[in-house]
Amino acid sequence: MRKRVVITGIGALSPIGNDAKTTYENAVKGINGIAPITRVNTDDLNVKVGGELKDFNIEDYIPLKEARRMDRFTQYAIVAARQAVKDAKLDINEENAERIGVWIGSGIGGMETFENSYDALINKGPRRVSPFFVPMMIPDMAAGQVSIDLGAKGPNGCTVTACATGTNCIGDALRIVQYGDADVMIAGGTEAPITRLSLAGFSSNKALSTNDDPETACQPWQDGRDGFVMGEGAGVVILESLDHALARGADIYAEVVGYGNNADAHHITAPAPNGEGGVRTMKMALKDAGIEPEQVQYINAHGTSTPIGDLYETMAIKTTFGNHAKDLLVSSTKSMTGHLLGATGAIEAIITALTIKEGKVPPTIHQQTYSEEFDLNYVPNKMVEKEIEYALSNSLGFGGHNAVLVLKKYSE
Known part of the structure; x- marks a missing residue:
């Protein structure tokens, strides 16, 4: 018999909030997080607006020396996962670590790292490519680094299904808990795609809006819509078997049933x-x-x-x-x-x-x-x-x- 699974913790970084509850509160208020892109020069691009994080400084969460060895998508995942674990009041220790897993995916992984490393190769030569290039770029590194950061030794993986990644990761983690392979899964998705190469590539296949008005660029179901607006951030939930959650007196947000x-x-x-x-x-x-x-x-x-x-x-x-x-x-x-x-x-x-x-x-x-x-x-x-x-x-x-x-x- 499948176990019932509930959400007991949430963590998020989004263009409308640097934690999950602020993100939700601003969504309810109808706050627009889309604005002119500031991270990269868009002068020669036909895309000008995006959903960037606001007032976010990774040094507030991770020492700069350590953060420099991670792409942004991994940094975001660690911050959101820490938030979710704290929100769930989940203590990960040697007694339970093997029953707590991580399943966090990224659609395209370390694109910023890829671009910077290619520039170093072309302009400075192969010796200037960082030894951290590969482990910074590969999409599974968010799940790997989160498990290292939190000490979670259970099932660990990364589902990569483009724009369905975050949902698939939660669904795949759901199955792990339902079938008893873990008591708790730290699950979600993360992305840091606002780079010149990403913007150029998505623009070339006509996926992105070329509307430079933040108030009309992303207008689902409206006449004149011409593509999506790229955003960045991470979302992580704590999925927990109901029995395990009740035994430790956890608060429950919702049950995942399908x-x-x-x-x-x-x-x-x-x-x-x-x-x-x-x-x-x-x-x-x-x-x-x-x-x-x-x-x-x-x-x-x-x-x-x-x-x-x-x-x-x-x-x-x-x-x-x-x-x-x-x-x-x-x-x-x-x-x-x-x-x-x-x-x-x-x-x-x-x-x-x-x-x-x-x-x-x-x-x-x-x-x-x-x-x-x-x-x-x-x-x-x-x-x-x-x-x-x-x-x-x-x-x-x-x-x-x-x-x-x-x-x-x-x-x-």
Whole structure:
């Protein structure tokens, strides 16, 4: 029999907050975290805005000498993981370390490290490439460094599924706890993609918005949307078997009851026609949770502000939920954070868990009018107070990766 699994701790760095609860509070308020990019020179790029962290200094968390041996995506993961462990009041020691694991992924890993190392190779020669180049760049290093930092010796891994990474990591960690291979998993996603090469590459395949107005660049479901806005950060949750959580008197945010994970098998970047892959994934997650579509009240949508993606996700929701779709609240918190790639699913799972706990549904900002095909309740511009029993968090990634989590209000 599968174990029940609950979320007992949360940690986050996002463009709208340097911890999980601030991120949620600002999402509920409809705070826009998208602004002109400051980290890199965008003069010769056609992308000018992004979702950068605000007032964040890694030296406040990690000594500079140590931090310099990590790419930003790893730094972000360590900070968010420490926050989550502290929030869960989880003591990791020699007695329990082997029963506590880490599953944190990154969609593209150490892109900043890659760029800097290539520049060193070309301009200064191979001897000037850092010996830390490879361990700084590879995507699994976030999970590895977090386990070292916290002393967690249990199952350790890194699921890499582009924009579905954070959701897949939480789902894969869920299975580990459900089947008893660990009592606790530190799970989520992290990304630091705001570099010149990343911006140039995503721009070349027409994925990014070229709108330089922070108030309209990311406008899911609106006419004129032309691509997603890149963001950065990390989200980490503490997944714990219910028995283990109750035994130590842990506070519980929500229960994770369903997980769907499959492929479009269609195209490397474009979603399957009419969102059929998303339909299969949502149905898979609902079946895993053992609930009917009518029991769901809220969906934290993938909602990236891409022309086809937004349309097909809306179509997928209508197909999955039928007549109940019109009763759902469907919001895109990416309208405030931008798209954090491998971290986005984890950030959105945290927001969804807090939505269930607090009963305040964050809005989709930058909403004005809708075309005929966009006829769901996208929670435009202002939060809605509503008791949420069941909620979905959707993530869809390049390569045709689809991942959906079902969260439930905890009850004994």
